[in-house]
Amino acid sequence: MQIQVNSKGKGRFIYQQIYRQIKEQILSHQVRAHHKLPPKRELAKSLAVSTNSVATAYDQLLAEGYIYTIERLGYFVEEIQRFDINDQITPSFPEILREEESSREGWISLSHMNANPKLFPFRKWLNCQAKIYEEHMDELSEMPHTQGPYILRKNIANFIYATRGVKCEPEQIIIHATSQGLMERLLMLQTTKTAFAVENPGYARYYQLLQRHQFKTHLIPLDDHGIDVKYIEQTNAQFVITTPSHQFPTGTIMPISRRVELLNWASRDEQRYIIEDDYDSEFKYQTDNVPSLQSLDYNRKVIYMGTFSKTLLPGMRISYMVLPTKLLAAYQEAFPLEIQPANNLALYTLNEFIESGQYEKHIRKMTKHYEEIRTALIEALSNNLTRDLVIYDIPAGLHFLIEVPTSKSYEEIEQAAQQEKLELYTLKRFSLNPLPLIQRNRLLVIGFANIQMEEVDEAIQRLARCI
Incomplete structure (x- = not known):
């Protein structure tokens, strides 16, 4: 074996230099299989390095399977096949996939x-986070509940009842990093025969998600009152995705007459549901907030979805949905071992942020x-x-x-x-x-x-x- 060690130059440690060169010679088959390596002291002496450096290099090669050891005989090269290399694959990165590092200066x-990060109360958020280290250290060391911490779900339930009229128990709330993730889980509860109706124009990410999962999707036009229920009635849709409090992107606020019409449509079939995306309902000007569609739902037909991305920062990625009890049972049966995707520290910090009154x-x-x-x-x-x-x-x-x-x-x-x-x-x-x-x-x-x-x-x- 040919090994060169640079003990004075900057870069890799000596043991890393030895390890890398032996590994490369094994992979290139310059050293044959079952060849005996020099004893540690002998190689160390020939390279003018410490025995510990050679021992550490050998240990790493042994751990990765490049060499094996036989007691009292020493170290030997493991038998490793040559790599099958496809000549059709270009070694360089395709330029079409390369990203340019863009600057937002002047935009x-x-x-x-x-969202405007300059107006976010970072100090108060960090104060809430510091309190979590003191009061919830045990919870941070454990896997969180699949639906999110109960204490946060309880505070969300209280908050959306006070601000949006949403009636639910904490057990009905599912927390996730994204609204798309929540929607995808809903889709996984359905059969491929389930048909959806979506607003057009509307939220393209939901539409793409439905297309990706190959669900039949009806595009429903809008009028001055929002999504047109008469068009929905002409389809076989079982789920309607709508933004009644501030239609996206037209901004239309759905009046009570249309809300009742939509709820009645859902009530006429056991399999029908309305997905209410209440994405930026916290912000209302000149008048009080319009109550949610779910607050009028006497037949448990509305799946309510909300997010903290609009009120906090988009990068925090915390969303939630409220499931009717029938769907909740199906959800818990389908996802009993699902790992909570949102950051557990952020969830407990958000809970403290709400409890302390800072969120309001x-x-x-x-x-x-x-x-x-x-x-x-x-x-x-x-x-x-x-x-x-x-x-x-x-x-x-x-x-x-x-x-x-x-x-x-x-x-x-x-x-x-x-x-x-x-x-x-x-x-x-x-x-x-x-x-x-x-x-x-x-x-x-x-x-x-x-x-x-x-x-x-x-x-x-x-x-x-x-x-």
């Missing part, structure tokens, strides 16, 4: 998905901030864009829709936004088929979750150049 966000204070603070930003955006749009601009001013959530007359296509507007460093989404992203896009004017989603007040005028100037 302004009109996204509905982001944060929502009040953010609601006031968002209302100010929203008002400034609407005023700037009205004053600086074309007279024919239509603003769908629905005072809820973290975005609103505008309709602009322009000769540009959606693709051209999106390309212009990239050049202007303006994070902007159009209706094209949320149209599940081309039907919502046929109108002459263009519909843009104006989000205000992560734009600073001092950026508003500049954002509108960039938007004007895009359209």
